[in-house]
Every structure is written in structure tokens, then in C-alpha cells.
Amino acid sequence: MSVTAVTGSASGIGAAVCQQLRAAGHTVIGIDRHQAEVIADLSSSEGRANAAEQVIALAQGKLDGLVCCAGLGVTAPSSSLVVSVNYFGSTELIELLSPALKKGTKPAITIIGSVAASQQAADPHPMIDLMLSNDEQAARALADELGQPHIAYAASKYALTVHCRRLAVKTGSTGIRLNIVAPGAVETPLHEASKNDPRFGEAVRNFIAPIGRNGQPSEIADAVSFLQSPQAAFVHGSIIYVDGGMDAMMRNGSF
Ligand code: NAI
Known part of the structure; x- marks a missing residue:
């Protein structure tokens, strides 16, 4: 049976993903700051290394799936934390867990982006280039200097989506599939706080x-479950919007 690690497993979308994957027969290793198999803080390199080490030990070195849901919204304590958790908390963990995923059976990664990322495409912020060039300190400094958490949020999700699409091109030949789910407004504690x-x-x-209406966490988990399943074997590098039509509303002249 598949062994899948899920970040942000304690709440909202991540918790719904864990529930569905377990029901589908996956062994799930949840990663979160609390109430998880792996307790770790994905806002720092040390925390990500700690998370990866624990996951690799629990999975005995071979991982079949990774779903990155952990994220912070506009009410986060700082914009730099949004950058560190939303972008580097996914990209660095993917890098650290890739050797274990390469040993997995039909391995697949799904990232949770956001419909908010599409808005950044029209007006890319310099913070995005800093994230894409892997300069966490500079991206954090610029985010805090700007002090606009909604821009840090959209920029982090845009950079994450671009990074993952580029990575999908590179990793195609390794057998690791990689896709992005972009939710619209979903009723979770993050959305309630916003x-x-x-x-x-x-x-x-x-x-x-x-x-x-807004979405339910289970409706995002439905798309993630599909992407992590053998039924999605030819889906790679794709962005699936699960947003009740928000992206179509905002960008119906382009795609
Ligand atoms: P949530 O707040 O219910 O769950 C987020 C989880 O991430 C929490 O369990 C939290 O403890 C964990 N987390 C946060 N910082 C962490 C850290 N430093 N280390 C480890 N874990 C950490 O939020 P929700 O809504 O379920 O969000 C999940 C993902 O979906 C996020 O990436 C969010 O940006 C994205 N999203 C949510 C939307 C919404 O309307 N709820 C819309 C679009 C995207």
C-alpha cells in the first residue's frame, strides 16, 4: 500500500486529504506543528530537515506520495513567515524527500497553490524572483519591508506554482509526477481568520x-486524491483549479 506524507495535516484541507487518502488505503504520515505523526516547523531549514528525517525513518526510506498543504494566510504573524512556510516549506521539503520518492512505487506529489496566484501573473512582484532563485533571506526581508501580507501570500503561491511546473519538466524522466491544485475560497480556519x-x-x-458558495475541504481533497491515484498516471505539471469558477471569472480572456 502507498505511503504518503501530508503537510498541514492537522487542519482544514490537509486534514481532509489525510482522511480521504487513509480511506483509500494509503498509510499517511501527517506533518504539522501539532497533532501529527511528525511534529515539525516548516518555517525554517532546520525544521524542514527535521521533518524529512522523521518521515524517511517512518517510511523506512521509501515514499510513494507527498502532498504539501501547510500554509499561512493573510493573518499570519508576518509576511516573511508566509514566504518561508508557503514557498520554502514546500520546495525544500520536496527536495529533501525526493530521494525517498524516487524509490517509491509510481510516486506522486501534489502541491496546494491558490487561485490568488493567477492575479500575481499579471503583475509579478520582485519577491517572486528571490523565491525562485532560492534566496530565502532576501525574499523574507523584502516581504517584511513591504509589509503587505496579501501580496506576500499571492507571490508565494505564484512562485510555488512556477517552481513546481519547472520541476515537473525536470522530474518527468525520474517517474515522480508533480501537480498543483489551486483552490478558491474554502471554509477552513485559515479562511475564517481572513x-x-x-x-x-x-x-x-x-x-x-x-x-x-465557498468550497469545503473535502472538495479540494477529492482533486488531490485523484492526482495521487493511478487514474492520474498521465497528469503531470498541471494546475487544477478547484474554485467554483473564480479563475474563470477573473481571467476569462486568457488561460
Ligand atoms: P488551515 O489553517 O486550516 O491549515 C493549515 C495547516 O498548516 C495547519 O494545520 C497549520 O498548523 C499548518 N502549518 C502552518 N504553518 C506551519 C509550519 N510552520 N509548519 C508546519 N505546519 C504548519 O488552512 P487551510 O485553509 O486548510 O490551508 C491549506 C492550504 O490551502 C494552504 O497552503 C493555503 O494557502 C491553501 N489555500 C487555502 C484556501 C482557503 O480558502 N482555505 C484557498 C487557497 C489556498
């Missing part, structure tokens, strides 16, 4: 998808 934030709450509450 709705109640005095700076961003009104915009978040008014951002209604064409389908007329």
Missing part, C-alpha cells in the same frame, strides 16, 4: 465564486 480580519475581511467576504 474573513474576520479588519484589513482584509470585507474583500474576502465579498469574493464570491460564480458557483455562489
Whole structure:
């Protein structure tokens, strides 16, 4: 049976992914700051190395899947933390776990991006280049200097999506599939905190998808479960929007 590691497993989308993968027969290794098989802080290199070491030990060196859900929203304590968790908390962990994934059976990685990333495509922020050039210190410094967590959030998800699409081209021949799920507004503690934030709450509450409602974590997990399954064997480097039509609403003249 597949052994799959899931970051952000204690809450929201990550918890729903764990539930579905377990129901489908995967052995799941949850990674989070609390209530997980692997307790680790993905905001630093040390924490990521610690997470990878524990996962590799629990998986006995061979991993079949990785799902990166851990993330912070606009109410995070700082913009630099958003950069470190959302971008480097996924990209560095993928790098550290790739040797174990290469030994896995039909290995697959799914990353949780965001529909917010599409908005950055029109006006890319310099923070994105710093993330893509793997300069965590400089990207963090610029994020804090700007002090705009919604821009740090969108930039982190845009950079993550670009990084993963580039990586998918490189890793195709290694047999590791890699895809991105881009959710719209999904009812989780992260979204609830954003709705109640005095700076961003009104915009978040008014951002209604064409389908007329927010998503549930299980609806994002449905897409992740598909991407991690043998039914998605030819899906690689793709972005699947699970957003009730938000991306279509914002960018219906391009794709
Ligand atoms: P959530 O707040 O319910 O869950 C996030 C999980 O990540 C928590 O369990 C938290 O402890 C963990 N986490 C945060 N920082 C961490 C760290 N330093 N080390 C280890 N774990 C850490 O949030 P939600 O909504 O389930 O978010 C999951 C992913 O989905 C995030 O990447 C988020 O950006 C993304 N997303 C969420 C949307 C939404 O509307 N809820 C929309 C688009 C994307």
C-alpha cells in the first residue's frame, strides 16, 4: 500500500486529504506543528530537515506520495513567515524527500497553490524572483519591508506554482509526477481568520465564486486524491483549479 506524507495535516484541507487518502488505503504520515505523526516547523531549514528525517525513518526510506498543504494566510504573524512556510516549506521539503520518492512505487506529489496566484501573473512582484532563485533571506526581508501580507501570500503561491511546473519538466524522466491544485475560497480556519480580519475581511467576504458558495475541504481533497491515484498516471505539471469558477471569472480572456 502507498505511503504518503501530508503537510498541514492537522487542519482544514490537509486534514481532509489525510482522511480521504487513509480511506483509500494509503498509510499517511501527517506533518504539522501539532497533532501529527511528525511534529515539525516548516518555517525554517532546520525544521524542514527535521521533518524529512522523521518521515524517511517512518517510511523506512521509501515514499510513494507527498502532498504539501501547510500554509499561512493573510493573518499570519508576518509576511516573511508566509514566504518561508508557503514557498520554502514546500520546495525544500520536496527536495529533501525526493530521494525517498524516487524509490517509491509510481510516486506522486501534489502541491496546494491558490487561485490568488493567477492575479500575481499579471503583475509579478520582485519577491517572486528571490523565491525562485532560492534566496530565502532576501525574499523574507523584502516581504517584511513591504509589509503587505496579501501580496506576500499571492507571490508565494505564484512562485510555488512556477517552481513546481519547472520541476515537473525536470522530474518527468525520474517517474515522480508533480501537480498543483489551486483552490478558491474554502471554509477552513485559515479562511475564517481572513474573513474576520479588519484589513482584509470585507474583500474576502465579498469574493464570491460564480458557483455562489465557498468550497469545503473535502472538495479540494477529492482533486488531490485523484492526482495521487493511478487514474492520474498521465497528469503531470498541471494546475487544477478547484474554485467554483473564480479563475474563470477573473481571467476569462486568457488561460
Ligand atoms: P488551515 O489553517 O486550516 O491549515 C493549515 C495547516 O498548516 C495547519 O494545520 C497549520 O498548523 C499548518 N502549518 C502552518 N504553518 C506551519 C509550519 N510552520 N509548519 C508546519 N505546519 C504548519 O488552512 P487551510 O485553509 O486548510 O490551508 C491549506 C492550504 O490551502 C494552504 O497552503 C493555503 O494557502 C491553501 N489555500 C487555502 C484556501 C482557503 O480558502 N482555505 C484557498 C487557497 C489556498
